[in-house]
Structures are given as structure tokens and as C-alpha cells.
Amino acid sequence: MATIIPALQISLSRTSNPWGWNSGPRHIHLPNHGLSSGKSMEPGSQIIESKGNDRNKVLVNALRNGRLFRRDLYGQIKPYSSGFLEVSDLHSLYWEQSGNPDGYPVVFFHGGPGAGTSGRDRRYFDPDFFRIILFDQRGAGKSKPHACLKDNTTWDLIKDIEKLRKHLNIEKWQI
Numbered sequence: 001m002a003t004i005i006p007a008l009q010i011s012l013s014r015t016s017n018p019w020g021w022n023s024g025p026r027h028i029h030l031p032n033h034g035l036s037s038g039k040s041m042e043p044g045s046q047i048i049e050s051k052g053n054d055r056n057k058v059l060v061n062a063l064r065n066g067r068l069f070r071r072d073l074y075g076q077i078k079p080y081s082s083g084f085l086e087v088s089d090l091h092s093l094y095w096e097q098s099g100n101p102d103g104y105p106v107v108f109f110h111g112g113p114g115a116g117t118s119g120r121d122r123r124y125f126d127p128d129f130f131r132i133i134l135f136d137q138r139g140a141g142k143s144k145p146h147a148c149l150k151d152n153t154t155w156d157l158i159k160d161i162e163k164l165r166k167h168l169n170i171e172k173w174q175i
Contacts, residue, residue, distance in 0.1 A: 073123035085167050087160045090151055094142035095135040095164055099127035105173035107133040116141015
């Protein structure tokens with residue numbers, strides 16, 4: 001089963017940017033998952049401490065160095081690997097990896113229905129820090145067969161995500 005690091009809860013203020021969230025001073029709350037005591041703090045605060053988990057240390061260092069927050073997108077990058085993963089007798093998922101092959105693994109979920117991923121989605125993540133995994137869900141994007149709703153449920157999607165994680169030899173990743 002995949003291990004998921006809970007997402008950071010971010011409260012932002014001031015003016016809106018093109019992506020719909022607000023920009024300006026950032027106030028961050030780290031849920032208690034091995035980092036400090038779940039207290040609120042400003043980015044870069046020395047209160048943030050790791051309690052022995054290497055992945056949490058990586059996340060804390062990224063937070064301290066400002067790598068988790070940007071107001072613009074990263075530059076264009078191309079995938080270093082891609083392919084199709086057969087997840088059932090009917091469905092094959094398109095997947096790709098970009099960024100740092102030894103980086104912190106992050107998987108991106110596209111919107112829907114049927115939308116699929118695009119090169120722009122890679123640009124949300126720092127390619128020097130993250131191992132970026134994009135995939136098109138059943139019936140979406142480049143996955144085959146296109147627009148097929150047969151055997152296409154939430155439970156199938158969850159199984160597909162786990163199968164992809166194992167296929168790419170990833171122990172844990174961030175969603």
C-alpha cells in the first residue's frame with residue numbers, strides 16, 4: 001500500500017494569481033506526521049524539526065529553502081521515461097517521469113473527466129528536487145481505450161495508482 005505524506009495546509013492572503021490561489025505572505029500549518037507538534041509557523045522557521053524520518057527531513061529542508069512555493073511555473077522539461085501500463089484486460093494507462101530520477105517522488109492527478117495530463121503539469125514541480133510522475137487515468141488523455149467508462153470506477157483508479165507505484169519501484173510518494 002502506498003504511503004502518503006499528508007499535504008501541507010496553506011492559508012494565503014492578498015491578491016489572486018492566475019492559478020486561482022492567493023499570493024502574498026504565507027502562513028503554514030504542518031499536520032502532526034513526524035514534524036514538530038503540528039504548530040503553525042512561518043516558512044523558514046527554525047521551529048520546524050524532523051523526528052528521524054528522512055523523507056520528513058527532505059520535506060522540511062524544501063520548505064526552509066522555499067522550494068515548495070512559487071508564484072510562477074518552472075521551465076519546460078521533457079520526460080526521461082514514459083510508457084503504457086496494462087492495468088486490466090481492457091485498460092492501459094499512459095505514464096511518464098520527468099525531473100530528477102533520484103528526486104523526491106511526487107505523482108500528479110489531472111482533472112477530468114477525460115482531460116489527461118499535459119506538459120504544463122510538469123511545470124508545477126521543481127525538476128531539480130522532484131521525481132515527477134504524471135499519468136492519464138482510465139479513459140483519459142493518452143490512456144487506452146480513450147473515453148471508455150467500462151470498468152472505470154474510483155476503486156479501479158486506486159488499484160491503478162498502486163500498480164503504477166509498484167511498476168516504477170517507488171516505495172513512497174507524495175500526491
